[in-house]
Amino acid sequence: MADLIQPRTLKGFRDYPPELMLPREHLLEQARRVYRSYGFAPIDTPALEYAEILLGKGGAESDKQHYRFTDHGGRDVALRFDLTVPFARFAAEHIGKLGTPFKRYHMGLVWRGENTQRGRYREFMQCDFDTIGVTGNAADIEVVLVINDLLVALGLERFAIHINNRLVLNGLLEELGLAGHSKRILIALDKLSKIGPEAVAAEMTAGDVQANQAGRLLALAQTQGSNTEILARLRQEFGGNATAAEGIRCLEELLAVAIEAGVPNERLHLDLAIARGLDYYTGTIYETFLTDLPGIGSICSGGRYDNLAGLYTKQQLPGVGASLGLDRLLAALEELKLLEARSTPAPVLLVQFSADHLGAYQKMARALRAEGIGVEVYPEAKKVGQQLQYAEKRGFRAALIAGPDEFAKGTWKIKILDTREERAVPTDELVDVLQKILQ
Amino acid sequence: MADLIQPRTLKGFRDYPPELMLPREHLLEQARRVYRSYGFAPIDTPALEYAEILLGKGGAESDKQHYRFTDHGGRDVALRFDLTVPFARFAAEHIGKLGTPFKRYHMGLVWRGENTQRGRYREFMQCDFDTIGVTGNAADIEVVLVINDLLVALGLERFAIHINNRLVLNGLLEELGLAGHSKRILIALDKLSKIGPEAVAAEMTAGDVQANQAGRLLALAQTQGSNTEILARLRQEFGGNATAAEGIRCLEELLAVAIEAGVPNERLHLDLAIARGLDYYTGTIYETFLTDLPGIGSICSGGRYDNLAGLYTKQQLPGVGASLGLDRLLAALEELKLLEARSTPAPVLLVQFSADHLGAYQKMARALRAEGIGVEVYPEAKKVGQQLQYAEKRGFRAALIAGPDEFAKGTWKIKILDTREERAVPTDELVDVLQKILQ
Numbered sequence: 001m002a003d004l005i006q007p008r009t010l011k012g013f014r015d016y017p018p019e020l021m022l023p024r025e026h027l028l029e030q031a032r033r034v035y036r037s038y039g040f041a042p043i044d045t046p047a048l049e050y051a052e053i054l055l056g057k058g059g060a061e062s063d064k065q066h067y068r069f070t071d072h073g074g075r076d077v078a079l080r081f082d083l084t085v086p087f088a089r090f091a092a093e094h095i096g097k098l099g100t101p102f103k104r105y106h107m108g109l110v111w112r113g114e115n116t117q118r119g120r121y122r123e124f125m126q127c128d129f130d131t132i133g134v135t136g137n138a139a140d141i142e143v144v145l146v147i148n149d150l151l152v153a154l155g156l157e158r159f160a161i162h163i164n165n166r167l168v169l170n171g172l173l174e175e176l177g178l179a180g181h182s183k184r185i186l187i188a189l190d191k192l193s194k195i196g197p198e199a200v201a202a203e204m205t206a207g208d209v210q211a212n213q214a215g216r217l218l219a220l221a222q223t224q225g226s227n228t229e230i231l232a233r234l235r236q237e238f239g240g241n242a243t244a245a246e247g248i249r250c251l252e253e254l255l256a257v258a259i260e261a262g263v264p265n266e267r268l269h270l271d272l273a274i275a276r277g278l279d280y281y282t283g284t285i286y287e288t289f290l291t292d293l294p295g296i297g298s299i300c301s302g303g304r305y306d307n308l309a310g311l312y313t314k315q316q317l318p319g320v321g322a323s324l325g326l327d328r329l330l331a332a333l334e335e336l337k338l339l340e341a342r343s344t345p346a347p348v349l350l351v352q353f354s355a356d357h358l359g360a361y362q363k364m365a366r367a368l369r370a371e372g373i374g375v376e377v378y379p380e381a382k383k384v385g386q387q388l389q390y391a392e393k394r395g396f397r398a399a400l401i402a403g404p405d406e407f408a409k410g411t412w413k414i415k416i417l418d419t420r421e422e423r424a425v426p427t428d429e430l431v432d433v434l435q436k437i438l439q
Numbered sequence: 440m441a442d443l444i445q446p447r448t449l450k451g452f453r454d455y456p457p458e459l460m461l462p463r464e465h466l467l468e469q470a471r472r473v474y475r476s477y478g479f480a481p482i483d484t485p486a487l488e489y490a491e492i493l494l495g496k497g498g499a500e501s502d503k504q505h506y507r508f509t510d511h512g513g514r515d516v517a518l519r520f521d522l523t524v525p526f527a528r529f530a531a532e533h534i535g536k537l538g539t540p541f542k543r544y545h546m547g548l549v550w551r552g553e554n555t556q557r558g559r560y561r562e563f564m565q566c567d568f569d570t571i572g573v574t575g576n577a578a579d580i581e582v583v584l585v586i587n588d589l590l591v592a593l594g595l596e597r598f599a600i601h602i603n604n605r606l607v608l609n610g611l612l613e614e615l616g617l618a619g620h621s622k623r624i625l626i627a628l629d630k631l632s633k634i635g636p637e638a639v640a641a642e643m644t645a646g647d648v649q650a651n652q653a654g655r656l657l658a659l660a661q662t663q664g665s666n667t668e669i670l671a672r673l674r675q676e677f678g679g680n681a682t683a684a685e686g687i688r689c690l691e692e693l694l695a696v697a698i699e700a701g702v703p704n705e706r707l708h709l710d711l712a713i714a715r716g717l718d719y720y721t722g723t724i725y726e727t728f729l730t731d732l733p734g735i736g737s738i739c740s741g742g743r744y745d746n747l748a749g750l751y752t753k754q755q756l757p758g759v760g761a762s763l764g765l766d767r768l769l770a771a772l773e774e775l776k777l778l779e780a781r782s783t784p785a786p787v788l789l790v791q792f793s794a795d796h797l798g799a800y801q802k803m804a805r806a807l808r809a810e811g812i813g814v815e816v817y818p819e820a821k822k823v824g825q826q827l828q829y830a831e832k833r834g835f836r837a838a839l840i841a842g843p844d845e846f847a848k849g850t851w852k853i854k855i856l857d858t859r860e861e862r863a864v865p866t867d868e869l870v871d872v873l874q875k876i877l878q
């Protein structure tokens with residue numbers, strides 16, 4: 001025998017065994033169902049693209065974040081780093097045929113060669129949804145409805161969607177005569193919850209911002225009170241600035257429509273401190289926090305942008321969307337004990353008491369599957385005790401057993417694995433009884 | 440403005456817009472549902488692995504099939520070429536903890552730098568299921584049940600699962616004194632349907648096989664008749680050979696159990712001509728053909744193997760499984776007109792008649808979504824005609840309209856887009872009426 005190759009994965013990469021994959025599939029399935037129910041359609045793009053597309057023409061050779069190499073055809077290629085850049089390229093290429101408005105979701109792996117400390121992986125999944133080709137506030141409002149429905153579908157009730165609008169911040173910067181310095185200021189402001197107001201003020205005043213300007217910005221960002229109170233203060237202080245007034249109007253409409261549509265008021269938080277450092281956002285911005293786990297950070301973030309695909313096309317493509325933090329959300333669901341600890345997707349194990357009855361076992365298993373009950377038939381006629389041990393280890397909920405006695409009587413034995421309770425059930429009642437047990 | 444970057448994908452790669460992704464997701468969803476209903480659990484492995492793992496220690500540097508490169512850490516890495524090799528590595532690494540039997544499915548992208556002619560892509564999805572750690576025939580039989588259920592779930596009725604067993608072929612080779620030459624002979628035999636018996640015979644006799652041996656092999660491979668007749672002939676001619684007898688017994692049991700479980704007899708074809716060139720298979724082998732599209736080749740193939748992970752572990756891991764040919768199947772479903780030509784996942788478009796009523800629109804949309812009806816609210820208050828044009832282009836089935844008249848009367852107007860039929864429905868009957876229309 002040749003030397004064995006040591007089985008191992010690359011640093012920063014990991015396998016997903018069933019106990020990790022079942023929750024990931026559950027989450028993706030719920031996201032897919034909610035996105036689709038709003039008319040977002042799925043797309044996919046290649047994992048591998050021209051490096052020029054993914055990094056831009058100035059893409060630095062030394063950029064360690066990108067997995068970049070030369071393919072067999074001599075092409076300079078890279079693995080995608082996020083789903084936003086491929087979507088921009090996709091939109092530039094196809095929007096003429098697709099038409100607008102265009103609503104898409106995209107769930108896919110991305111790769112980043114970054115530092116693997118603190119539980120970050122070099123391969124992870126993103127899960128984005130966007131509406132492009134529209135400027136109206138209706139699409140911005142819908143983002144809040146989608147986030148709400150998605151988290152509720154995952155069993156979460158206690159969360160807050162924090163909302164702000166760049167126009168409000170821009171209006172304030174105009175009023176302060178700082179309109180040209182917004183990028184730097186917003187990057188500093190975005191750190192408020194992490195580093196505190198003094199450090200943010202220090203970072204601002206280290207640039208071109210004066211202490212009184214920083215003070216006014218921070219006072220605004222830290223405004224406390226109900227949404228109504230915050231809106232009233234904004235209108236009073238900055239309503240005279242046209243830019244701010246438009247931002248205020250959008251926020252007001254967003255809150256009114258979301259509440260009328262049924263989103264509980266307490267889940268909607270105007271939060272003038274969220275700035276989302278990205279230069280890219282131009283209107284509404286969103287972050288989402290779990291009330292019971294604020295420390296994990298935002299689990300769904302996004303915003304409105306004026307121009308998605310300016311690197312690839314002259315056609316202006318405005319839009320709005322958000323990205324679900326899949327790994328954070330999985331970690332949160334685990335911590336909140338909202339995930340089932342099973343490594344089987346089928347709830348019922350049908351014990352193979354004797355290989356002679358395999359036809360009868362598979363016939364019953366198919367009948368149960370046709371009623372929507374997942375059934376695994378144990379693949380070997382081992383001792384019943386061993387098969388039941390397997391069922392417990394994997395997390396099956398019930399085992400079905402039929403040997404010569406049961407076949408003679410026309411019954412099946414059901415063993416409920418949590419309680420070890422056993423009962424004999426006539427064959428023609430088995431579907432009903434199992435459905436009740438599994439409910 | 441800087442020069443634009445031309446938006447384009449790499450040769451051999453493609454985007455999936457909604458009209459391609461909706462069918463792909465439908466197919467994956469059905470496969471997931473069927474696999475799970477048998478207790479197969481999902482796993483995933485990294486796209487990127489050590490080249491040594493994927494190619495073996497002798498992996499040729501010049502192998503153009505693999506996307507292979509050196510990462511930032513100086514590691515020799517490659518993108519996965521299939522899902523079998525990563526599964527072998529995964530099993531070697533985790534089987535001690537997971538235990539056996541272990542049933543998994545794996546749906547994931549793979550990359551091959553191969554010739555892009557004839558509609559082949561360099562990135563495509565594979566969709567495999569396997570049971571490992573068992574030698575019993577029950578797992579082999581289950582593969583047939585899974586293939587049957589999966590194709591039926593996709594709306595296919597006319598298909599044939601071709602089944603053979605390597606032990607029958609091996610028994611014959613033993614009888615002919617050719618046991619040591621099986622690999623070469625099976626590779627030739629596997630080409631029977633493509634190149635015909637003369638060419639196969641020529642290929643065999645060019646090696647160490649004599650004309651009368653090749654004749655006997657080909658006569659066996661071309662045996663015609665019902666499954667019962669073929670089994671009778673096999674038993675009569677080779678039943679005395681212990682290897683062949685075991686293969687015959689397994690095939691007999693497979694047919695009997697599958698038929699008792701409810702698979703129609705006419706979908707099960709003993710086919711002694713399928714050999715599946717891979718050296719890897721050792722028992723039952725499967726190929727699946729669509730009766731109305733035989734030319735596209737097998738859409739689901741696989742078999743039993745003795746040793747999955749011999750490169751990475753001394754632990755013998757026997758198993759059986761199959762792989763769904765996703766792209767072939769999608770092409771077939773399209774050709775058989777079993778795919779809906781829509782580019783929206785939501786069947787209903789709610790027209791935004793006036794922005795003033797956005798709250799009422801979103802409230803109704805959420806009520807319909809809660810009943811399982813997907814509803815897209817048009818994101819701008821454009822002219823109704825333009826919104827209806829959009830609905831027709833995207834393939835929505837119904838539009839909902841409510842303006843001041845409808846709000847005054849407490850009704851909604853439903854427009855059925857295929858027939859252009861319109862009707863007014865009281866608000867409290869809307870869910871029922873829509874559910875009937877969409878059935």
